[in-house]
Amino acid sequence: MDIDKDEAKRIAELARLGLDDDDAKRLAEEMAAILECFRALREADVEGVLPWIAPVAGSAPERPDIVEKSRAGKNALDGAPDRAGRHFRVPRVIG
Amino acid sequence: MAESPFDIVIGLEVHARLLTESKIFCPCANRFGEEPNSLVCPVCLGMPGVLPVLNHRAVDLAVRAALALDGRIRPVSVFARKNYFYPDLPKGYQISQFDRPFCEGGAVPLPDGSKIELIRIHLEEDAGKLLHPEGDDGHSLVDLNRCGDPLIEIVTAPVITSPEEAYLFLVGLKEILLYAGVSDCNMEEGSLRCDANLSLRPRGETKLGTKTELKNLNSFSAVRAALRWEATRQERTLLDGKKVNHETLLWNAETKEASPMRTKEEAHDYRYFPEPDLPPLVIDPSRIDSIRATLPELPGPKRERFMKEYGVRRYDAEVLTSSAELADYYEKVAARFPDRALAAAFLTGTFLRYLSEDDTAPGLAPVGPGALARLLSLVRDETISLSAAKKVFDVLWKEGGEPAEVVDRLALRQISDEGEVEKLVVSVIDENAPQVEQFLGGKEKVFGFLVGAAMKKSGGRANPSVLGEALRAALEKRRGGRRA
């Protein structure tokens, strides 16, 4: 897949990053170079090979269903740029 | 309304919150209604460097739901990141399942014997809750207590053919989830949420039309109303020769109208990829077997058994099995009392009315199945009438006590003694001479009046059949005496 300036801008928008034209051009080239490296992998014969999901074998470890209290909420509110009582206050996205 | 030239095609996505103590990937409490942002930790706040660890019970409950819905459990399923930026999601992605969900297939039976097929069920975490306070237009308030609560998402195939069928599906699904004990399905608390999509296609066409999505459906009746509204809107659009736009609509339960959600279209590009922080979920066959072994009898089979075992009508069986608790209550009464039809009638009528008036559950009802069985036995052996039984029930419900003792205290014992009824009949005939004359003159209707008068005189306690017979016998005797 080729990455041009418009594609770079679309990806940036999904990530909520602001790019000017020069940034977009430079990033498009860098991303294209990265994808070029992956293209080499396409040469490999993966017929019958299951997709690789995780670097460890076995199932996801599971923890017992036990509640633990955390003070993180208070700390996070204290550190938030804006709050209203016990709520975080953020710019409205829709509505 | 003329028959529509279109077929309706509906698909539903239902989110059910699992009944765990803690969240799906962290040990914060999974609880509704607490102080905002009090049930959060670095994991569900999306702090850098934290790792999710899967809740064992969330997996058990999800498997339980899948088995109750007759789905196929995938031995190895994969968590995936669903990426989007929104203030209710501090990590910037939701951990969900994408191309390899833990369950595929499944179905919900409908009352008419048909089935709504499911495509899949997957596990995921909930997002936080946003408030948009009035008077603070540029801002939203965020509560992350819900963020990370364990959900299953149940996705139907696009096979539902009417808003009514969608409604019945939801009722049936909720019954099964409640029976299986996997979710409390409380819609006011957001434990059960439903999104719908709807498209129309010319009758007989197999290709699907352009669908719209409906959100903000806060009750089953809202789902039905919104789908009806949207089907009508799409039909008008198509008949006008216009096209239906693929869009998301928000239902407004007050105005009973939907309006397009204002959102950026690229938000739909979720760029799913396998969650690198979680290995695949491997569900062992022995785990599935042991969960299956603890599944209770489900509503469908229970309904059939009630009809067969207790001889109750289909409608009564449906009402009695609408909750596992009510069904248990009925079975306890039926075990102690042989007239199953009377027990069914009393439970589906009086008993359910008292339950709903007090907003309580069968298991918490102040009149237990033993007391109710003893009360109904008094009706069956004609000690009291059915209407007297309702008075006694009211006292038992409000004050407690023993049925026979309440019957005596309220002097409700039915008068079945023939001598006593005879006396009643004689005095009623004496006191209503004009009506008796009318009856003897051939006005048969007056008989009802005389029965009513006698019943009233007895304080409603006369045994109706004994009374009716005695009164008719006495009147006929007079008629005969006159002829002689």
Ligand SMILES: [Zn+2]
């Ligand atoms: Zn947490």
